[in-house]
Amino acid sequence: xxxxxxxxxxxxxxxxxxxxxxxxxxxxxxxxxxxxxxxxxxxxxxxxxxxxxxxxxxxxxxxxxxxxxxxxxxxxxxxxxxxxxxxxxxxxxxxxxxxxxxxxxxxxxxxxxxxxxxxxxxxxxxxxxxxxxxxxxxxxxxxxxxxxxxxxxxxxxxxxxxxxxxxxxxxxxxxxxxxxxxxxxxxxxxxxxxxxxxxxxxxxxxxxxxxxxxxxxxxxxxxxxxxxxxxxxxxxxxxxxxxxxxxxxxxxxxxxxxxxxxxxxxxxxxxxxxxxxxxxxxxxxxxxxxxxxxxxxxxxxxxxxxxxxxxxxxxxxxxxxxxxxxxxxxxxxx
Numbered sequence: 001x002x003x004x005x006x007x008x009x010x011x012x013x014x015x016x017x018x019x020x021x022x023x024x025x026x027x028x029x030x031x032x033x034x035x036x037x038x039x040x041x042x043x044x045x046x047x048x049x050x051x052x053x054x055x056x057x058x059x060x061x062x063x064x065x066x067x068x069x070x071x072x073x074x075x076x077x078x079x080x081x082x083x084x085x086x087x088x089x090x091x092x093x094x095x096x097x098x099x100x101x102x103x104x105x106x107x108x109x110x111x112x113x114x115x116x117x118x119x120x121x122x123x124x125x126x127x128x129x130x131x132x133x134x135x136x137x138x139x140x141x142x143x144x145x146x147x148x149x150x151x152x153x154x155x156x157x158x159x160x161x162x163x164x165x166x167x168x169x170x171x172x173x174x175x176x177x178x179x180x181x182x183x184x185x186x187x188x189x190x191x192x193x194x195x196x197x198x199x200x201x202x203x204x205x206x207x208x209x210x211x212x213x214x215x216x217x218x219x220x221x222x223x224x225x226x227x228x229x230x231x232x233x234x235x236x237x238x239x240x241x242x243x244x245x246x247x248x249x250x251x252x253x254x255x256x257x258x259x260x261x262x263x264x265x266x267x268x269x270x271x272x273x274x275x276x277x278x279x280x281x282x283x284x285x286x287x288x289x290x291x292x293x294x295x296x297x298x299x300x301x302x303x304x305x306x307x308x309x310x311x312x313x314x315x316x317x318x319x320x321x322x323x324x325x326x327x328x329x330x331x332x333x334x
Contacts, residue, residue: 008021008035008038008039009034009038009041011042013041013042013043013044014043014044015044016042016044016045017044017045017046017047018045018046018047018048019042019045019047019048019049020049020051021048021049021050021051022051023035023050023051023067035067035070036067036068036069036070036073037070038070039067039070039071039073039074040070040073040074042074043074043075043076044076045074045076045077046076046077046078046079047077047078047079047080048071048074048077048079048080048081049080049081049082049083050067050068050081050082050083051083068082068098069098071098071100071101072098072099072100072101074101075101075102075103076101076103077101077103077104078101078103078104078105078106078128079104079105079106079107080100080101080104080106080107080108080109081106081107081108081109081133082108082109082110083110100126102126102127102128103128104126104128104129105128105129105130105131106129106130106131106132106133107123107126107129107131107132107133108132108133108134108135108157109133109134109135110134110135110136110137111134111135111136111141111145112136112137112138112141112142117144117145117147117148120134120145120148120149120152121148121151121152123152123154124151124152124153124154126154129154130154131154131156131157132152132154132155132156132157133156133157133158133159133187134149134155134157134158134159135159135161136159136160136161137161137162138162139160139162139167139171139172139175139193140167140171142160142171142175143167143170143171143172143174143175143178145178146174146175146177146178146179147174147178149178149179149181149182150178150181150182152182153184154184155182155184155185156184156185156186156187157185157186157187157188158179158182158185158187158188158189159187159188159189159190160175160189160190160191161189161191162191162192162193167193171193172193173204175190176190176206176209176210177209179210179213180209180210180212180213182213183212183213183214183215184215185213185215185216186215186216186217186218187216187217187218187219188210188213188216188218188219188220189218189219189220189221190206190220190221190222191222192222204229205229205232205235206221206232207221207232207233207235207236208229208232208235210235210236210239211235211236211238211239212238213239214238214239214240214241215241216239216241216242217241217242217243217244218242218243218244219236219239219242219244219245219246220244220245220246221246221247233247237257237259256279256280256281256282257280257281257282257283258274258277258280258282258283258284259283259284260274260283260284260285260288271295271296271298271299272298274298274299275298275299275301275302277302278301278302278303278304279304280302280304280305281304281305281306281307282305282306282307282309283299283302283305283307283308283309284308284309285308285309285310286309286310286311287311289315290315291310291315291316292315293320293323293324296310296316296320296321296323296324297323297324297327299324299328300324300327300328300330300331301331302328303328303331303332305328308321308324308325
């Protein structure tokens with residue numbers, strides 16, 4: 001709901017359990033100070049998401065963020081998300097200096113602050129917290145917080161994006177090392193980092209560092225402006241629990257073995273994307289319905305492919321596979 005404190009006050013206090021609160025316009029309306037009291041009366045609220053819009057610099061002192069004071073009084077709250085379109089340490093400090101609801105099990109918020117370490121470590125003291133999700137939009141601030149991440153056993157999701165801010169080699173390595181030490185991570189998203197000329201000449205192997213995160217199910221990695229160690233991407237094959245993998249600008253030529261078994265991905269668009277991985281030597285497409293001869297033919301440009309695993313059944317016949325290999329050999333002769 002758009003930020004209207006009158007409407008918020010009219011909500012059923014004793015029956016409402018879930019609330020998605022959009023306060024994007026509060027800094028214009030100047031009525032943010034009324035929100036804490038309106039929130040506090042929602043005594044049965046269990047799940048709350050608050051969204052802020054990026055606040056202009058001259059408005060940073062507005063009462064909008066005072067609404068966070070009402071969160072501490074929601075004693076039944078188990079799930080809290082604070083939108084990541086906000087900036088500045090005062091917001092995070094305001095959220096963490098107050099006692100958070102002891103029943104809180106899931107917490108997600110933007111953590112872009114100048115000195116986040118001690119603030120974040122307070123989260124480890126929440127007795128019921130099981131799932132913590134942190135979002136950073138600045139490499140510098142993420143690097144400053146990275147040493148605290150491994151001390152947060154509840155940290156399950158971590159995202160570091162970028163707003164065009166250049167990251168030095170040390171900042172990048174601090175973020176990478178911090179993430180690699182968070183053994184319970186199930187979701188990790190790292191945006192591109194921009195280095196200076198000297199840093200771009202150095203060889204680094206980020207995938208090898210992340211190969212120990214065996215609980216990862218979702219990994220998104222945007223490579224930018226460095227010289228990768230050849231074959232580094234292969235280290236990700238150790239992450240056998242992955243259900244989603246996004247590698248942007250990874251240099252498709254690194255990838256040699258790709259297993260998409262049971263991934264339910266096979267539209268033509270997916271196979272067209274696979275066809276761009278020209279260095280593939282092994283490809284598994286087993287346990288995927290809808291695979292057609294036309295789709296297989298999109299892959300005949302994979303001239304280095306030596307092994308293709310598919311299920312021979314009513315959809316994919318031996319004749320189709322023979323036709324594929326014949327067409328691929330013709331491509332090799334071109």
